[in-house]
Amino acid sequence: MGNNISLLLVVIPLIAAPIVAVLPRGRLPWAVALLVTSLCALLAGMQLWAVLHGGVISYELGGWAPPWGIEYRIDAVNAFVALIVAAIAAITLPYALLSVEQEIPEEKIPLFYSALLLCLTGLLGITQTGDIFNVFVFLEISSLSSYALISLGRKRQALTAAYQYLIMGTIGATFFLIGVGLIYSQTGTLNMQDLSTILPEVLHLKTVNTGFAFIMIGIALKLALFPLHLWLPNAYTYAPSVVTVFLAATATKVAVYVMLRILFTVFPYGFALATPVEELFMVAGIASIIIASVYAIYQEDVKKLLAYSSVAQIGYMVLGIGLASATGITAALIHLFNHALMKGALFMAVGAIIYRIGACRMDQIHGLGRAMPWTFAAIVIGGLSLIGVPGTAGFISKWYLVTAALEQGAWISVVVILFGSLLAVVYMGKLIEALYFRPITDSGKEVTEAPILLLVPTWLLVFANIYFGLDTELTVGVAEKAAAILGGGNP
């Protein structure tokens, strides 16, 4: 049974998705989805425990031995990412009930949950699989379902946003596939483990290098690395609240995982260092942090502000990868986890405001902090975590990032990380000013606190932000182990 966990994580949501799609309207589809996501979170926790105590899990699909068959190969890295994805899904679902009932037409609700479960299947599949082509398949499953989810947003712009993401996402996936094809043509294998043994012999070939470049660009599109981030702000802004919470906390994280996996496991560790990729990542990461943060300051829509902030946060992760040291990768992985917590909490809190007033433009939320104190407090703590105030999860990420940058003597990166935090102070300050210090609007006077069902998941994530800012055993401990696997210990 132990090995089957890795498989069940993918198969349970996969089977549940079509079943949910044909369930009658009402709350049954939600209940089934809630059950499935909770089960997945439980399994992901068990999987991480099993990996940490028993070593790598390998599962042969269809009984075909790797490298011929598809293999699910779980080590500390993917078990960690799978736990993030599954846990966020499980926390999002209780929040979804009311928010979805309000935002999605009733006849589409079963299909909505079906697409959400398919998206979860895809994201978990990417983390589980040890086969690089299988990564592409799951990438498409998660992407196609997220296009559908985004297009369900209540404004007409949701359709354009979803279409924009569709085009960009498809280009990204196609580039990834071209890269995989080129590498396959030179190595004859798709199994990541097998690739890592064969690739060192063929690294001098132009085809392999081209394939590497294609894969990197493809994933950079998927993880919305500056300047390939253009799809992200609109997609996050116009998607239904629940979808924004789920995607912001999981989708880009999984893309970061794929990038780490390919940079450091599939290709030999030193390869990326010998190419300009690392410098490019540094530059792109730095540009992301500064430019996206500045954009965030000028946004009038709260969701768009947070979306640009997400692009900036991805910059931190990529900067960590670009530093290419064990500490840098650790920092990237820690931030991956912590960012899921903070953006999850923030988007949930903003979703609660949208639930009450139906919009979230800066001029419409004036003074609402006093009408919705719990929601407001969640935004404040989430914002502090985003800025990186000690005692919150964000501080731990920033601490490790700065340490990693100092180790390398990368002074510019240190300055940029700290400057990025200052910019975060500005845009979160702007949001908090609008929410609390501006006089309340006439329509805002009738607004009451968000329902308890929205507040509990939000505060669960807020507490997680504080908890993981104080107790770092899970995050740092696992991230260091994962970084050791990826980096083989030392650079």
Next chain:
Amino acid sequence: MKPNLILHVVAKFLIPLIIVFSLYVQFHGDFGPGGGFQAGVIFSAAFILYALVFGLDAAEKIIPSQWLHMLAALGLVLYAGVGVVTLLLGGNYLDYTVLGATQIAGQHLGILLVELGVGITVGAVMLIIFFAFAGRGRT
């Protein structure tokens, strides 16, 4: 729609042939070229032809869209369900060998069922897409 005798007769003559051919592609898929995806597309082509010649309402009467949604889900459940059955029988996921008395029998049965699942889902989804586009602008 103005009735057109030649179209009606030719369509009625062709539709059974298309369906038989799709079933051939479906069930011969494990010996020759073909398989669930192609069979599903050909199968739906028969209904699309019917809808083009006899009108959308007539086609929807034959195969209501609720059925199509059920079928689309059923195919995927069949595919994934085969995997679960192999799991319950003690094999790995989608390890068809455990399905039959011998390895060949098991593999054969497994691939047949899985391809059937693919065929059902693809055929149903093709029709859902067709009806969605063709039905645009009506209610």
